[in-house]
Amino acid sequence: MASLSRRVKQIIEPKFVVEGADVLLRRSFGPARENLFDPFLLFDHFAFNNPREGPIVGFPKHPHRGIETVTYMLEGNVRHRDSLGNVGIIGPGDVQWMTSGRGILHEELPNRGPSGLIDGFQLWVNLPAAQKMSPPRYQEVTAAEIPIAERNGAKVRVVAGDYAGIVGPVTEIAAKPIYMDVALDAGAEFILPTSAAHFVVAYVFEGEGIFGVEENGNGEFIKSVKLVVFEDGDQVRVKTGADAPTRFMLMAGAPSHETIFPYGPFVMNTKEEIQQALLDLRNGTFVQ
Ligand code: CO
Numbered sequence: 001m002a003s004l005s006r007r008v009k010q011i012i013e014p015k016f017v018v019e020g021a022d023v024l025l026r027r028s029f030g031p032a033r034e035n036l037f038d039p040f041l042l043f044d045h046f047a048f049n050n051p052r053e054g055p056i057v058g059f060p061k062h063p064h065r066g067i068e069t070v071t072y073m074l075e076g077n078v079r080h081r082d083s084l085g086n087v088g089i090i091g092p093g094d095v096q097w098m099t100s101g102r103g104i105l106h107e108e109l110p111n112r113g114p115s116g117l118i119d120g121f122q123l124w125v126n127l128p129a130a131q132k133m134s135p136p137r138y139q140e141v142t143a144a145e146i147p148i149a150e151r152n153g154a155k156v157r158v159v160a161g162d163y164a165g166i167v168g169p170v171t172e173i174a175a176k177p178i179y180m181d182v183a184l185d186a187g188a189e190f191i192l193p194t195s196a197a198h199f200v201v202a203y204v205f206e207g208e209g210i211f212g213v214e215e216n217g218n219g220e221f222i223k224s225v226k227l228v229v230f231e232d233g234d235q236v237r238v239k240t241g242a243d244a245p246t247r248f249m250l251m252a253g254a255p256s257h258e259t260i261f262p263y264g265p266f267v268m269n270t271k272e273e274i275q276q277a278l279l280d281l282r283n284g285t286f287v288q
Contacts, residue, residue: 003193006200006233008212008220014045014227021057023110028203028227031124031262038199038255039175041067041267042124043227045205046110047074047117056118058109063286064100065277066132066267068125070179071096071108072159072249076118082106083287086138090120093143095159095179097170099127101134103277103286121203121249123179128256129269131174141169153188153240157181161252163192175253182238183247184209190238192250200230200252202238207246213237224248 161178
């Protein structure tokens with residue numbers, strides 16, 4: 001059977017929002033009961049920190065339950081500390097894939113890089129009901145541990161998933177995710193087989209290219225910065241013109257098709273489970 005290339009279904013213009021203690025970021029989508037991006041809940045890009053704004057306080061101590069938060073830095077770093085005693089710095093090119101499970105309390109404090117800027121992403125991935133109360137787990141991967149696959153003018157940092165036979169180090173995640181940082185030279189092509197059951201998006205943060213290229217060569221011209229949502233299919237194709245490169249995050253995962261009930265930093269399946277999370281916080285039994 002011939003493969004079916006995914007077409008572009010929707011193009012989202014990220015919105016500026018302020019989160020945490022005055023962190024200005026670009027949000028493509030956030031948690032909502034409609035769960036339109038299942039298994040993904042949120043995608044933020046913190047890249048618009050004016051050095052003249054002064055110090056960035058970041059995200060002081062807050063809880064999470066029922067989700068995974070994935071932090072990937074391009075520039076600057078995030079100092080992380082949690083209630084279980086984990087401490088670390090997520091530097092340029094590093095990834096922290098944090099599975100909150102039943103609960104953690106942590107702080108995330110961004111610091112500027114040498115240029116004075118902070119550039120990075122945070123993705124939230126939903127946990128299916130059966131794993132929402134699992135023990136917390138971290139997968140921390142340094143820049144040097146993330147393999148780079150090169151083919152047809154595409155240079156791909158593979159965090160999770162498989163490109164050109166190169167497999168990313170983040171594994172055993174419920175959503176069976178693909179998470180890749182893709183840089184395409186001018187005149188390049190990126191083709192990635194994706195499970196037909198997966199939901200797929202691309203966050204285009206540099207340059208421009210043709211996304212959702214079909215068998216006849218047609219596709220959508222996308223200029224950064226945009227989030228592209230793909231239709232169903234079993235592969236993703238992107239190509240660049242003769243004189244313009246592009247760079248994007250390619251994210252895919254298996255939807256859980258469950259009803260969700262988001263509330264701030266918690267995402268559970270029912271309102272009662274949210275009430276329980278708030279009760280656990282009040283009673284000091286949130287973290288065990
Ligand atoms: Co957090």
